[in-house]
Amino acid sequence: MLVYIHIPFCDSKCSYCAFNSYVDKFHLKKNYMKALQKQLAYELQRFQTKKESIETLFIGGGTPSTVSPQLYEEIFALLSPYLMKNAEITSEANPNSATKEWLAGMKKLGVNRISFGVQSFDKEKLKILARAHTPQMAIDAITHASDVGFYNISLDLIYATLGDTKDLLANDIQMALSLPINHISAYALMIEEGTAFANRPQMSYEQLSLTKWLFNEIQNHGFTQYEISNFGTYQSLHNLGYWQYKDYIGAGAGAVGKLGLTRLYPQTGIEAYINDPLHIRQESLTDEDKRLEKIFLGLRSIVGVEKNILNTQEQKRAKILLEEQKLELKENIFYNHNYLLADEIALFLNS
Template sequence: MINETLLYLHIPFCDSKCHYCSFNSYVDRFELKQRYMEAAARQLRADITEFGIEKGSLTTLFIGGGTPSTVEAELYEPFFEVVEGYLCEEAEITSEANPNSATKAWLEGMKRLGVNRMSFGVQSFFDDKLRLLGRAHKAADAHRAVERARICGFDRISIDLIYATVLDTPERVASEIARALKLPIDHLSAYELTIEEGTPFQKSPEVRVESVEQAKLVRKLLKAHGWKEYEVSNFGLSQCRHNLGYWKYLPYLGIGSGAAGRIAERRFYPERLIERYIEDPFFKTYEPLTPEEMTQERVFLGLRSCVGVDRKILDGDMCERAELLTREGKLVFKEGVYYNPDFLLSDEIALFILG
């Protein structure tokens, strides 16, 4: 039986495909939206039974994509009807949204369903950079969308920003952060641009620039305003409990085509092709995880976040290497847990500990 589980719902529909995006998403399947949402509800009902999910044990729900705001709020109703009762009383329910499609009616509809946190894919406050990234909105749309969400009653609002593009300079990065901090938000995710296989940017990798100084600048500016960095890309006056759950290595259900889940020692993947998923939302590919693999994942996740790494999961050699890093000041050891004070070094530290 599962006592605390995260829930993720993947929405594979988008207005347009961003040049950096490698997620499973479609810009030409909108006629499938209703059938897809019904299939997601069917998968959720079956997974609750298969994995023994207890009433009140789902602590968070995160609706991601794709673009959740391209799906009308009423089409989410079958899914919420299934999940009702399985969410804990104080569940964090987040939906991603794009500034150009998060209308007042959509925001109000999602609020009525129980969504209590909104995350906007802003990415930039410069129109030339938005065009470079292949985004479908303009900077002014982002301002309006965040203000609209606040008016609709959302007091927990996050935005995403991307840096390390060829258009970014220290002055522009500082301007992006300043504009973000003027908005009624309590959380910000700042991601370094990465070039993913199979994306338009793979053919033009020169759009990305070296980003260490920009990464340090983002951290310096946010810290100066009292924002805490609690993961390598996440900053806030509050924390996203769903993301924190991943870093704590809590089990999670992944619903929808292109999603992934992990319960106990198995990761699972529903059908990725949307038409096949609609026909058979119960199909999954399972990936067994060895104890060694799970330890490696927990080390990487713990060191890139405020969660840290519990000494009890490390073997003797790993502990020795962790102790060496502690003596050198690269780790902090407190109450049985190793913490990383510099998330920009997280991968290097994790690889050293794991040997």
């Protein structure tokens, strides 16, 4: 089982981001962390969580580094008996707020992996994305994380942005790989409703040849691609868990959980969540929803698709793709190696 905790506070709002986060509600932090604790206690019961059974914990946001390690203490005290001995415990962090003290404090609590939102090492691109940090601040934060003893460090980059050139991306990759990291998430810019970029859809500009070049460049440095957006010499167990369709607790305003065929949605507003963290909407999935999602997730990642979840028609089409060498079959699992074709292959299988 996996646990996701959402921290819905940010210092500023980036031009592209539609994640549930607020820049003007810092005064609610303490009450929010209490509410999280209440929901987590409830979910541990609902999921019938056994001691030492949680494989991964992921603290995401928003910006987890806007909250001091002290405010996480009670949550860690609650969860620690349920965490496996070597559980992967990740926190996202922003370069402008992840100070050396914050990083050391989180490490002391048990966090063993940090994922930094960097997006680019180009000053101008960071401005366009409305990031609250400079390239140097990102370099310093990652160096500090390594200095305080983190070995598993990841950074996020955004590509497919208007203005991207091969030189710019080459510099991003070169800078990233000169730092003590073992994982990169590279996301194609998506235009989301309600963001500053919603009125500037031209900002998302993908040049397929550049994307292919970027993927190769990252892989040539020994970072294996294990999902369309994820590369590393280390593969995040939390990410893999999602793609393997494992159950997960989703705690916090706007988080999502999954238990069997039920999705669980706590409220998104911070105040509403604090007032009633146990007000959680349920949505039922069908077996067919699950099957389609497993096909979709499996084709986008190294998880692959079990042959026996495909119906007869789909198996026939998969055989055609095998002959065309677009899929590989190993021990009854179909693997797609070109993740850029994942959606197309899924469509073909279901057509």
